[in-house]
Amino acid sequence: MAKTQSSDEMGTLSSKDLETVIRGADLRPTRQRLALANLLFAKGNRHITAEILHTEALDAGVKISLATIYNNLHQFTDAGLLREVVVDASKSYFDTNTLPHHHFFYDEEQRLEDIPDGQIRVENIPDIPEGYNISEVGVIVRLSRS
Amino acid sequence: MAKTQSSDEMGTLSSKDLETVIRGADLRPTRQRLALANLLFAKGNRHITAEILHTEALDAGVKISLATIYNNLHQFTDAGLLREVVVDASKSYFDTNTLPHHHFFYDEEQRLEDIPDGQIRVENIPDIPEGYNISEVGVIVRLSRS
DNA sequence: GAGTAGTTTAGAATATTTCTAAATTATTGA
DNA sequence: TCAATAATTTAGAAATATTCTAAACTACTC
Ligand SMILES: [Mn+2]
Ligand SMILES: [Mn+2]
Ligand SMILES: [Zn+2]
Ligand SMILES: [Zn+2]
Numbered sequence: 001m002a003k004t005q006s007s008d009e010m011g012t013l014s015s016k017d018l019e020t021v022i023r024g025a026d027l028r029p030t031r032q033r034l035a036l037a038n039l040l041f042a043k044g045n046r047h048i049t050a051e052i053l054h055t056e057a058l059d060a061g062v063k064i065s066l067a068t069i070y071n072n073l074h075q076f077t078d079a080g081l082l083r084e085v086v087v088d089a090s091k092s093y094f095d096t097n098t099l100p101h102h103h104f105f106y107d108e109e110q111r112l113e114d115i116p117d118g119q120i121r122v123e124n125i126p127d128i129p130e131g132y133n134i135s136e137v138g139v140i141v142r143l144s145r146s
Numbered sequence: 147m148a149k150t151q152s153s154d155e156m157g158t159l160s161s162k163d164l165e166t167v168i169r170g171a172d173l174r175p176t177r178q179r180l181a182l183a184n185l186l187f188a189k190g191n192r193h194i195t196a197e198i199l200h201t202e203a204l205d206a207g208v209k210i211s212l213a214t215i216y217n218n219l220h221q222f223t224d225a226g227l228l229r230e231v232v233v234d235a236s237k238s239y240f241d242t243n244t245l246p247h248h249h250f251f252y253d254e255e256q257r258l259e260d261i262p263d264g265q266i267r268v269e270n271i272p273d274i275p276e277g278y279n280i281s282e283v284g285v286i287v288r289l290s291r292s
Numbered sequence: 293g294a295g296t297a298g299t300t301t302a303g304a305a306t307a308t309t310t311c312t313a314a315a316t317t318a319t320t321g322a
Numbered sequence: 323t324c325a326a327t328a329a330t331t332t333a334g335a336a337a338t339a340t341t342c343t344a345a346a347c348t349a350c351t352c
Contacts, residue, residue, distance in 0.1 A: 028298065028349055050340080065301050070340065072299095089230070089238045090309090091339065104274070107281065115272060122285060123267045128250070133292035135253065139268060139285050146279035174318055174329060196309080211332050216309065218330095236340085237308065 013041055025079035035062040036072050040082070046096045047085065047103075047112035053094075087112060087140055102139035115141065159187055171225035181208040182218050186228070192242045193231065193249075193258035199240075233258060233286055248285035261287065 013021065018037045019029045027033060039056050040046060048056075054069045073094050076082040085093045087105045093112050102115040122137055159167070164183045165175045173179060185202050186192055194202075200215045219240050222228040231239045233251045239258050248261040268283055 030299065030348075032300070067302080067341080068300055084235070086232060086235050089232050092235045106278070119270055119272045121269045123269055124265055125287060126261060126265045128287070128289055131291060132252070132289040134287055135290045136288040137285065138288070139283065141271060141274070141280055142282040142284070143274055143278040144281045145277060176317070176330065178331070197307095213310085213333080214331055 018042070021081065025076070025081060027075060027079070032057075032062065032064045032068050033072055035060065035064065036069070037076075040076070040094075040096055045114060047093050047114075049091050049093055051091070085112060085138075100137075103141070105140050105142050107142055107144045115139070164188070167227065171222070171227060173221060173225070178208065178210045178214050179218055181206065181210065182215070183222075186222070186240075186242055191260060193239050193260075195237050195239055197237070231258060231284075246283075249287070251286050251288050253288055253290045261285070 015034065015038065018034060018041060021041070022029045022033060022037060035057055036053065039053060039060065040048070050066065050069050050073060053073070054064070054066050057064050057069070073082060077084055077094065080098060082094045082096060083098050085095050085103065087093060087103065088110060095112070097114055099117065101117045102120045104113045104115060105111070106113070120139055120141075122139060125134070125137065128134060161180065161184065164180060164187060167187075168175045168179060168183060181203055182199065185199060185206065186194070196212065196215050196219060199219070200210070200212050203210050203215070219228065223230055223240065226244060228240045228242060229244050231241050231249065233239060233249065234256060241258070243260055245263065247263045248266050250259040250261060251257070252259070266285055266287075268285060271280070271283065274280060
């Protein structure tokens with residue numbers, strides 16, 4: 001079950017399943033890594049910064065350093081469990097939804113939100129230069145209070 | 147003539163015209179500011195970082211500090227002569243094309259390029275929450291060497 | 293359990309950007 | 323033209339996010 005779940009639907013994984021996911025990524029299920037996996041994957045999609053994840057971990061009583069937060073965010077990203085979304089010049093967001101999809105970004109709140117898949121379509125992407133391939137097509141719809 | 151040109155077509159402005167543009171933005175045509183305007187607007191569209199613009203200025207023999215580069219990039223942006231594009235987590239790009247348009251981003255070269263306007267269409271943007279308005283719709287097509 | 297490889301960590305280092313406060317320059321208008 | 327004023331530039335310090343280093347710790351293997 002856990003093996004075939006894509007990362008945009010890991011919303012109901014038990015700690016047991018998370019350990020399986022972590023081992024599947026060739027990583028050891030340490031106390032810190034399991035705690036982060038829980039915060040990230042145990043309840044629906046998230047778009048989160050390193051600093052906020054750190055605060056959440058500390059609030060949950062998990063003793064963990066910021067360096068470990070960064071290490072794990074990158075390891076999860078390399079393993080395809082997360083993806084990095086660049087919307088803000090000053091910090092990176094990590095997204096638990098690794099399927100292709102687009103985003104709303106709420107300027108004032110600095111908050112990222114998925115646009116339900118299938119909603120937006122990008123048409124007429126021009127030919128790309130010889131020797132290149134498209135690695136991602138990302139749409140960001142920026143919203144401000146009106 | 148210069149007065150009505152939009153910033154995506156300032157490719158042929160003389161120094162005289164640039165001074166007019168600068169004064170029109172309520173800024174003083176200082177040596178440094180004119181030099182930067184020349185580098186930015188005198189030859190077609192550009193997507194440039196502060197650091198690279200600084201290097202170009204120094205290479206052109208213009209004595210200018212990095213703080214002044216940042217000051218002017220932000221002043222030009224506030225005046226609507228530039229716009230900031232966020233594609234890379236580690237640095238900001240400033241775009242001389244201020245009309246709505248989309249981008250290719252060449253991952254390896256860290257280079258931004260305009261997608262000719264009218265090419266890409268974004269369809270089916272979902273309803274946005276009450277109290278918000280769309281400030282920008284940006285598409286980034288990331289390209290990597292294949 | 294010993295060995296080893298992976299992990300965590302504090303703290304230092306880096307990189308980009310912004311800030312501060314003082315010196316310089318452009319503008320205004322008497 | 324010149325003095326007064328306001329804008330601009332600048333060096334250097336500071337802020338921020340992120341990465342690196344190297345040592346301590348922990349998980350896994352046999
Ligand atoms: Mn990264
Ligand atoms: Mn800025
Ligand atoms: Zn997302
Ligand atoms: Zn552009």
